[in-house]
Amino acid sequence: MPQHIPRSAVSALFLSTDSFNPLPPGSLGPKGQVPGQFLEGLQNVEEIRDLYFSSIHRWLPMISKARLTQASNDPQLKYDGTTVLLLTCMKLVTTTPHRNKAFELPLYQLAKQFYFCVETAGSICIPLLQSSVLIAVYEFSQGLYPAAYLTIAQAARHGTMMGLHYRGKAARMFHEAETWTQREEERRTWWAVLLVDRYLHAGTYGFPIITCDPVKENFLPCDDASWDTGLLGLNESFLSSTPSRSLKGGQFGTLCRTCHIFGRVVRHKYDDILEIPDKLNEAIQLNRAIIALESTFEDPTTGCEFKDCDVCRALCYSARMILYNMYAYNQRYNGTDIQKASIEGMATIGLSVARMAGRVQEAVMTNIGAVSPLICHCLYQAAGRCARSLRENCQSGMKMALTTIIDTFSMLRDRWRICDDYLKLLEVEDGIMVES
Template sequence: MDSNIEPAFQAQLQQATVYDSQQQNGFNHEPHFDITPQEQQDTSQQQLAAQACASCRKQKRKCDKLIPQCSLCQRIGRRCDYSEENRVLPPSAEEFTSLRQEVAELKHLLSSNVLPSARANASTKSSSDVSMSNDSSPANFLSSIIPNGQSQQPAWPAPSSFPSLFFLDSSAFEYERFQIQVPHIRVPPGALAALGSSAELRLMIENFFSSVHTYFPIVSKIRLYQHLANPLHEPGAEVALLFMAMKLVSTELPEGSPPQTPVYQDVKSFYTYMEAQNGFSIQMLQGLLLISLYEYGHGIYPAAYLSIGNAARLGHAMGLHARDVPQMLPRCTTWTEQEERRRVWWAVLILDRISNIGHRGKPFASAEPSPDMHLPTDDAAWDRGQMLAAAPLSLSASQTIRASSFARACQSVHLAGKVCRHIDDKTTPLDYRFEEALQLHRTLKALVALLPTEAEGEDPTAGPTLCSSMAICYSALLTLYDAYGCSERLVPDAPETQLIMQQESIQGIAEICESVLLLCRKIRQRIELGEGLGRLSPMTIECIYEAGASYAWYLRETSEPRYAEKLAEVSQLLRLCERRWRVAGQYLHYIDEFWQYGCMGDTDPREYISVIEATEYQMISAIR
């Protein structure tokens, strides 16, 4: 691995052109038309271009080079382009010599301008902590390679061309069988410096796959390694963006430091740069999803909410949500690649739903998945690139059929999304509304009863766990029960199902809070047994907060010491989770504020137990 990663990235600065895979393989998606002898004879008396048009070169067709349009392009009604910028020629030996000299000069600039400034800001940091620039702007790094006097103001290069017909009239785009060429975007030199050496990059990748990948498996391990090991593949800017996002989300923050680190600012600037260059790819969306996960886990709002919406828009534009819509990406060539795209879209749905559980009244940014949409397959088999013989599992399949951990998370978040839609929809008739609430209650309870049984036999060190799935189900149930458990929200003259749902909600809150408490103990046990905080999913924290708020309410209403003990246990885990995800500290602050303005002031819940016991003793003494 060591010998393959660094040369692959150094090739960014040593290559003059990019060979498009479809051009090399000669894929032809257009009908075969040949130039007739009469047309060929007529061309001798007309003005000819210096070279064949781009379309004929790509499809390997004979071009008569007529100006302004060759006969073949005119006959089939396609755009004819003779521009020199589309020519793809192998670099000559002189060009390679010149490039080597420029690379040497560029390395000198990087070592003299970039790295010393980073060392001056933090002399004790390793190269893995190097930021892209002093002010986190890729444009400044692009301007650093321009000689003095040629540019007064730093500016990004001109964006790659994109066929606007894809968005203006997708029917015409599909009818003409046009294809979108994935643009080649130059990597800002600072991005390579921020990733560090090949050894540091290898350690970062291994750390990512052993931590974040266990609960958010959206990056194919085998495809990533194959891509880096193949000398014919040139890693582009989208791969560099993905690596920076992997580094961002898998790195634990130092205690007390804010989450808006220089690396976070760099990767956000890098994505903005990619977007300005009309970039799009599955790696770019994966990088954006990891950025969104980081922002969600650290409570960086409204950035997290907007980033998730941006990811949904990009996924819709590329056509990941359905197969029968216009596609921006080329057709998949392997099962592993198809599964990766499916997982990426499910990740969009997961982040979109869980970020709206506590943020009521807002529509989802992503479309509702269809019942026949396939769930992710076995996680370990996908990591190995091993296609299973079993038929894929659809979303409408029975919950009793065993599924992978990530598939369970997808099922859970689908039900959580239905709960959010149900609560926000105020237009449905009352009888249907309460029937739907009861149906959601029964479906979620059935899945909740199934998950702990499956989790008993899992090996936490071997792969993903079901903690995220259980936490999402608990959050959905507590959200549903909160909407129907309060007697003040009862609707007059409502059907009998309203009282049934209220009874189920009051009883269900206590039961689910106990289940969350068991989940807290399980998480704490795994952390203390050596698993650490690296594999702690931020998706588990929201249900812990809801349980803590419920115990705070129980304690205020009943003053029973057992609720103070449970609240203290939940608060301790939130403090532990804060070391990995800062949003846990924000949740804990809200619980503390509730107590401050509720009944306890600044008293610790464990200290409140003795206060209750002393008060009960005084009351008994007074009665006697």
């Protein structure tokens, strides 16, 4: 149960950090029994856990299975508001609302109301932060803007208060976690915040990324197999140029490494401080870094693409298309190395995304719930690129690529309603007509 902490003890963190003493972990949380309306939808906790871990957890493995199982099996669960909230959000993010009814979904309204109640009660903890991430995932994947943008901003502030952004250096609300599992869960949850924050800025211009870039003290999550089985795993630096064998393939650590480079591209897009030569040099370096990272998504002996890397691959393709759109057809950069690389990349990237989209279609047929919505913006960018290529020169294979990408969108719209919004944009921007 949360301890009684004087309000002044918490205020000191913000008023005079030098006078603040970190609090015991878990000491800030809601007290008393959870109101009945928030417990009604949790009659089958095991079913909620199983569905979540077989779907969302496959691409966003931030929650400790062991910790959650222990907490949710506790007979005193009705007194554990943050775990009840987390289970509610796990149920929410695995629920598909009726078309155009994502906001009105009673479970969404309940989760938002419950989150507000728990936060207002003064709770600050990892389950609450995880809950806000899952709410943001539901919101952006179902097309609820600006709610998603605001929710992930709230999560960023929450994690910053806990010192997760700069371990060992920044002031933090609580003492350092005692066990490796607790520290790993904190690490994974913070990377999840960084990932969603950067993804939500993919299509914006001039909106600064909310979270700061990771520092060298922000190690990558360990390999997913060790995490899921509760074993100690290796944590390596995200600055490492060559990922270890354990983090190759479709690992969350690889996705985190990818999201860092993706974030650098987003920042590069709206940077107006660098001089032109420096910005061009940075663009070349970013393009090389992305391509080098993409090369780790292939079997070095056969050249075959790993199927479990498609979320990472989608972020890489998306980052490259952001760069290429900046430099390929801008006369200001005529003759520069980055313009040459951009024009060459534009000619083939639509075909690359189409190959990925074909694999996504296979995954949809197997388990649509496990397909990540993080691939959607890449599909949108590539569809627009293919449509423009067809208008310009009818490049061989581009029509089939466009058809494959649109078909993938049509399959995913049954799970992620944001696909409808992307298809409407493609209709307006590129005249691509899709049956409702």
